[in-house]
Amino acid sequence: MNETKQTWELTPEKFLNPHELASLMNRAEELYVLGITKKRKALVRDWLIINLAISSGLRRKEMCDLRVEDLRIGNGQSHLIVRNGKGGKQRVVHLGHEFKSVLKKYLTWKHENGELTEGCYLLRTERSQKYCVGGIWYRWKKYCPKRLHAARHSFGTYCYQATKNIRLVQKQLGHSKITTTAIYSDCTPETITQGMDDMERLTRAIRRPRNSAVESEPVSALTV
Helix, strand or coil, X not given: CCCCCCCCCCCHHHCCCHHHHHHHHHHHHHHHHXXXXXXXXXHHHHXXXXXXXXXXXXXXXXXXXXXXXXXXXXXXXXXXXXXXXXXXXXXXXXXXXXXXXXXXXXXHHHHHCCCCCCCCECCCCCCCCCCCHHHHHHHHCCCCCCCCHHHHHHHHHHHHHHHCCHHHHHHHHCCCCHHHHHHHHCCCHHHHHHHHHHHHHHXXXXXXXXXXXXXXXXXXXXXX
């Protein structure tokens, strides 16, 4: 008997809901302030890890492999280059203006701390010039109970909700098949709840004119 292949679904535990996302981003800002005032480099790097994961949708290995020279955030440019993505593929990931400002702030800090050297990686540890996949996951889980890959799913979900452009999301995430990207067009629980609220408002609006018309009819017409 052939087993039916289970369809992969974007369930709530696989991405960050709006409340979780807002809490994590607020925590990241707190880490930056604390890292600067207390001169704790690890916290400033954690701030960047969180922002990079949420705002770029990169895979863990892609985050670890990213070098400063892969950033294109000057002279009107706003993108980064993934040189060795899944399957050895290279791609361009475009960046929003807010995340571009975050990267510029981080590079300034990196320069001030003597870390901005030729060919250097964007993220490093206290002992190593480059993060390993396990190391970056270790830092992430200090602030978020969900997997680091949940940040990538969150990027795909909210990018689609904002643009309704599945091809754009596919290119940003580097999917070879658009059917893989299609999972992000599914409805989130928040979208479904909003839809139910909209439906209730519509049904109320439909009822009101009829109720008003009935109330305005003469009593004699209602008792015939």
